[in-house]
Amino acid sequence: MTEENDGANSPKETEDNNDVGHQVGLSDDFIREIAQLIDDNYTDRVQELCREMPAPDAAELIVKLDGGRRHKLVEMLEDELHPETFSYFDRDLLNDLLEHMSGKSIAAIVNELDSDDAIGLVTRLDEERQSNIIRHLNRNLRAAVEEGLTFPEASAGRMMQREFVAVPQFWTVGKTVDYLRAAATTLPDRFYNIFIVDPMHRFVGTVPLSNVLCAQRTVKIDTLTEEEHVTVPVTMDQEQVAMLFRRKDLLSAAVVDGDDQLIGVITVDDVVDVIQEEAGEDLLKMGGVSNPDFFSPPVSTVKARFWWLFINLGTAFIDTFVISFFTGTIQKIVVLASLMPVVASMGGNAGTQTLAVVVRAIATKDLTSANTWRTVLKEFLVGSINGILFGIVMIIGVTIWYHNWKLGGIMAAAMIINLAAAGLSGTLIPLALHKTGFDPANSATVFLTTVTDVVGFVAFLGLAAWLMT
């Protein structure tokens, strides 16, 4: 009777039910098998293996195949694919896969989705295609999608579902339960809360289903609401929504318009996606990748990364410019050429540590104006202290190695100056970007390394030019 499956869905996986090998998602062997079957044109076998595959698994399979096989698989599966599968793809891949489909067949897919997924999918379509597809949608969904697109991108209005359960505040538990049983077929497949509204359809409160289930039939439904009345304004940014869910441990929240009317619901599974994406995007941005391009073809990846590297090339030539003032000194004391990257690179690394902490703290709202100056001061202190520590390491190391205490002292001084500067710029740069409305994760690294390179080279070579020649 007990059917153990544990999130494993491919036929390959159910064989292996141990804890250790426990795997979420498709096994690599399964993906390889499908790839082979696609190459061999075994359409029947592919359909058989992939039929009834849950949407996330089908999406995983498609993205993990290479370009040619992807298209072939989608063709082979045709109507067998769960429509939700398409809501998992990013912009590039989605448009690539839908390229050869007619507006009508795409609309047929979108028609099967919940309103929030439908809006998400339509948003990611190329613009020229959007209107064509919206025209082919069912009347209700079409209205929902059109309205959804009027809300700002990445706002609650785009995330919310229009399907929810709301009851008047004067109902009892018994009446509510009777209503739910009678209306079962017209309700959303799954819901987590019942919302209470007043006669004007304004939000009154949220009742968790467990409260309804544990209450006697005669109890008035509005006595079961959560203590705290949390609502999400329809224009709230998705990051704010995510933070709200996290802080309040919400499962779903009512979305209200300016008049406090209940117009939708956001559920925690959409919020989980937002959290996962936003945190991952910051990592990519810090690394100089503004759009996730793991599944993009090489050509568009080259294009996307080229400009970031181009900017970096510009800043690298600032180094060249700075160093060129000291070529005379370098020619006389050529060991400076081999030592100068050390000071610059230590500054860059120390600055990157600070930057990572500050960018993360800005994203999690741990860093706000209440503790800005404390943070700047702390990072300046940390940089300076580490500068002094590495200064000592330098004096000892360079004196032993090059038998030149003066050179050691100069490196030490340059190290202290550069690590202090790194602490300062590692905080001030992202804070300034954030204050002026830019994304600190996106561009802070360029500015930072420019500062630490220039300060490092100027301090080291400048002191050397002054004291050693």
Add this chain to the structure above:
Amino acid sequence: MTEENDGANSPKETEDNNDVGHQVGLSDDFIREIAQLIDDNYTDRVQELCREMPAPDAAELIVKLDGGRRHKLVEMLEDELHPETFSYFDRDLLNDLLEHMSGKSIAAIVNELDSDDAIGLVTRLDEERQSNIIRHLNRNLRAAVEEGLTFPEASAGRMMQREFVAVPQFWTVGKTVDYLRAAATTLPDRFYNIFIVDPMHRFVGTVPLSNVLCAQRTVKIDTLTEEEHVTVPVTMDQEQVAMLFRRKDLLSAAVVDGDDQLIGVITVDDVVDVIQEEAGEDLLKMGGVSNPDFFSPPVSTVKARFWWLFINLGTAFIDTFVISFFTGTIQKIVVLASLMPVVASMGGNAGTQTLAVVVRAIATKDLTSANTWRTVLKEFLVGSINGILFGIVMIIGVTIWYHNWKLGGIMAAAMIINLAAAGLSGTLIPLALHKTGFDPANSATVFLTTVTDVVGFVAFLGLAAWLMT
């Protein structure tokens, strides 16, 4: 009747109820006000403002104050603080705050928590304190905590709650609802699913509450289970758990032991925390910060960051070593000294782009053995193509600027070699670390920049030495 609050809790915030200023969490003004009141020793006013403050808000307030005020606030609030407040602090801060409390008063706090929060808090306590506090816990919680600690760190066993609702498979909806109403006071405050078990208490299926509410009383409960029977083995790693929740859009999942017995439940709010933390940690690790230290005092931050910088110092001296072979050439053609950072830095940046994408793809399981070689090949291609593009830029730029096409050609060649190497090492290094059980986010950057620096300097200076002298 409609009480709008929207997640704002501090007295400062309810005044401002517009969409635009909508803020999750405490306002900075409120935090500053409290800081001032603490300095002025207005204990009564502080207690008044902070009484009944939800745990996440109280936790935010405490972490955002500086060290001295934190302790003072905790003292002032004493028993007014919601016990859950303490479950929001990281290891350092928690032990710091509890330093002056007796084992008994700490145990009193832990006694108020759910078993999962209790285990989480006890885990973060300094070891010498742990056993002392466990001794003072209530019998049931003590057993739960002691058992919880036997599961691997960061496993499902540590995340799960022992409080859940399970009913036998032969019950009807009517019987289940009657049971819930009768047992209301002994059930968990909030639950999202009802689990069905067989007579041996083995897991049979999960029933969403909305299914129960919409079903007639005569329906058998085990006909309402989710189609897919998802369970979490108690030893499953928390990252895997998070991925499972994300893929299946779960709200809560049954945790089972090796015999498939239902022993606990994991809820989505804990999973959200895991997702948020794991994604953020990768960003910090890539930046060379192994433990989030935003709220740590400067001295422990210096200590934590010193060793990463120390390793970087070692790799920086590899650069010095490499360059020192070419000092003769540099002395003859000193312009090389000012141009050599360009090739190295472009390699470092291109490699970091690749690295960020690959580390992220490993974390999200987008990159598996099924597409490893495709990824390596793609990144090598992307690196090479960008290398060629920047090679062209170099030839043109350097020839114009320095009137030296030979130097331009050498830079171009070095750029192509280094960017191709960056693409390769940006994928192979994190993959190798991951395969051998290391954390790719943690140490890949050091290895990568060492490779791109060495290749960059050797290619550029080597070619120059060969062709220009």
